[in-house]
Amino acid sequence: MSPTTVRSATRSPQQRLILAIAITASFVAFLDMSVVTVALPAIVDDLGGGLTTQQWTVDAYLLTLGSLILVAGSVSDAFGRQRVLRIGLILFGIASVAIAAAPTSEVLIAARLLQGVAGAMLVPSSLALITSTFDGAERGRAIGTWTAATAGAMVAGPLLGGLAVDLASWRLAFVINVLPIAVALLLLERVEVRDVRWDDAHVDLVSAALCAVGLGGAVFALIEQPNLGWSDPAVWGAGLGGTAVFAWFVWRQSRIAQPMLPLALFAARNFAWGNLSTLLVYGALGLNGFVVSVYLQERAGLTATAAGLSTMPITLALIVLSSRAGAVAGRVGPRLFMTWGPITMAGGSLLLLTVGEPFSYWTQVLPGVLLFGVGLAATVSPLTAAVLGAVDSSRAGIGSAVNNAIARVASLVAVAALGAVVGGQLDLAGFHRAAVFVGVLLALGGVVSWLGIRNPAAPDPA
CATH class of the missing domain: 1.20.1250.20 (MFS general substrate transporter like domains)
Incomplete structure (x- = not known):
């Protein structure tokens, strides 16, 4: 099925609704990025683990986000922007609650990995929803509005996160985004514009896995090296293995017909x-x-x-x-x-x-x-x-x-x-x-x- 684009000299109610959904969904992902850093000392005071726990709290999210953000666009094309956005919002909410309830640093880090997967689904799907709904100059204005509005998350995040930590607990800082998630899900139920899917969309799960494993091995080696030392087999093995797998990922991108990372760019x-x-x-x-x-x-x-x-x-x-x-x-x-x-x-x-x-x-x-x-x-x-x-x-x-x-x-x-x-x-x-x-x-x-x-x-x- 070919994508349909809503064209209008002025924004229709459905266009305004979709723009509001895209802004709210992206706000969730950007808010979490800016909230987490102010909560790191309180997390370590509660769960322990020192600098290593703080690094993993940040990097677990970035690992899955960075590894999957390229393939997320293809997933959105294959299964529909609205559907992927809905799934991403639900996963992000579940992960946020799991982080807030985490009894140990290991559970928190696992939930952050899941949150990164959800985050990778939110931002590309939000932008794709805008580009499939708006056309011409109105598309540029919509993206500009989206950019300006989501920038507010970078202002609000540290302040809201800091207040949550100081007045209640670091756990509250991770459930701040539950309200905008609920709002975005309710707004999605009011969308009347047909979802966009491409029958020939290709989702390269093998490349996504290679990217995630390669980066994960390298990151594990870098974070754990100060604790275990470079001579530890777990450190040098993960480092060398991760580097080799990531090199395999890059090599694969130069060989397949529809690469996740088009090297020709x-x-x-x-x-x-x-x-x-x-x-x-x-x-x-x-x-x-x-x-x-x-x-x-x-x-x-x-x-x-x-x-x-x-x-x-x-x-x-x-x-x-x-x-x-x-x-x-x-x-x-x-x-x-x-x-x-x-x-x-x-x-x-x-x-x-x-x-x-x-x-x-x-x-x-x-x-x-x-x-x-x-x-x-x-x-x-x-x-x-x-x-x-x-x-x-x-x-x-x-x-x-x-x-x-x-x-x-x-x-x-x-x-x-x-x-x-x-x-x-x-x-x-x-x-x-x-x-x-x-x-x-x-x-x-x-x-x-x-x-x-x-x-x-x-x-x-x-």
Whole structure:
């Protein structure tokens, strides 16, 4: 069956309903990403496990999310966007309740793995629902509305999570999203537009499994190495095995007719170099968010709410300035923004080396946070535009999915490597080492952009 698209000069009630569903479903996934970091110290206080438990709490979600987000689009095409979205919402709700009720860290981590599977179903299905319902300029406006609304989750998440931890329990922080899940499910019952399915959609479960197993082995080795040592067979065996399986996954993508990861996309210069920059920049972002939130609570003595608010200037700068940076980069090209944005963020990270004892947020943290926010706002939109602008418009969907998956995997690997970076303990010296490591990753991201990104040629006036 071919997809049907609702076309109207103005949004119909059904279009508004579908946009509300897409926003609410995506809000759930983004909210959880921003809630978890402020809850990490409280989780360890309750369940134990130290830094390793904190790393697995973050990485279990990112592992299944990053591994499956590429295949989730195919699942959505094969079984219907609305159906997959409904299943994803239900699974996310079940996993959230399981996390909140987890008696041990092992149960929590298993539930986080399930939550990542559900998250991989939500975001691609939400976007696919929009693209199959809206057309032309109205589609662009709908996606813009979706982007702006879901950005609110990044503002609300740390604050809501911090308040939940401080006023009640870290467990409450994971059931905040039950209400928006219920709302999205109720709204789905009112949809009258026929669901979209493609009879020739191909779901490559073998590639998805290879990707998950390969990344899982590498992540296990990186997280457990500080505890067991590289000489332990479980560590080096998982590391080598995971690397080999992931190499098999990449090799398979070059051989099959309908790859989950189309390697041909990387023949476009800006797509290849832009994704390399994404790997470095988003790895630094994931590690920075983890380290700052945990250190400010465990070592500097801030409450969970205060720790959540401490990095709010970064999100606000992103919301206020990123569209303007994107507009200017659209006129002059993305190369300069993608170079100086990450380098500016690197400067903000290195300013965190002033953190010491006695601790002062206003003089030791805020200056770096502000500089970091400005650099991030200058980077995100031009980076996305450069990557997606390098592929044909007919392949923008898979191009976006690949870039999103690389960003998630970058955070996954960076957080997994934290123990090796800080020496197994996030004390002041470890915090400083992490700040330097984040700064180096960001500076390399800027250098890669300068060397590899090319501004599009100006249109011929004739």
